[in-house]
Amino acid sequence: MFNEFKTFIARGNVIDLAVGIIIGAAFTAIVNSLVADLINPILGLLTGGIDFTDQYIVLSGTVPDNASLAAARDSGAAIFAYGSFLMAVLNFLIVAWAVFLLVKGVNRVQRAAIRQKEEGPAAPAGPSQEELLAQIRDLLADRANPV
Known part of the structure; x- marks a missing residue:
């Protein structure tokens, strides 16, 4: 079972998926900041402070x-x-x-x-x-x- 797991982990797709998840998490933080710090204040200004x-x-x-x-x-x-x-x-x-x-x-x-x-x-x-x-x-x- 350990050898199967090692083979599974060593596949390129798993590594690519892991990189994608890590970048996705970092990208989520950027998007959250974009929405909370930039877009929400602009929407609030356009809607009268809401x-x-x-x-x-x-x-x-x-x-x-x-x-x-x-x-x-x-x-x-x-x-x-x-x-x-x-x-x-x-x-x-x-x-x-x-x-x-x-x-x-x-x-x-x-x-x-x-x-x-x-x-x-x-x-x-x-x-x-x-x-x-x-x-x-x-x-x-x-x-x-x-x-």
Whole structure:
């Protein structure tokens, strides 16, 4: 069983998956900061200071007036936290957009590499081999027949 596990772990796909998960976790922190620190304040400015993350509706129970979402949850009341949901949707859209741009960029680079490979190596700058040999021949001929 240990050898099977070792074979499984040594596969390239598992390593790629692990790298993807680690990068995804770091990317999530960036997206969360983008939403909380940049997008929410702009949305709040556009909506007159409303911060969507603490928006909720009390379905049943009692919640003190102007209580935060955390306080409303702690009170035991049934609440409809639409602000948290909106922010989760916004986070998803931002991540999806970033992944779309990343995949689009990678595809562009791959297409350029394939195109370059199909076109072959670029022609070297300067005279061709035949032109150089002709110049050498002419120089040798001039040296042999001084005027």
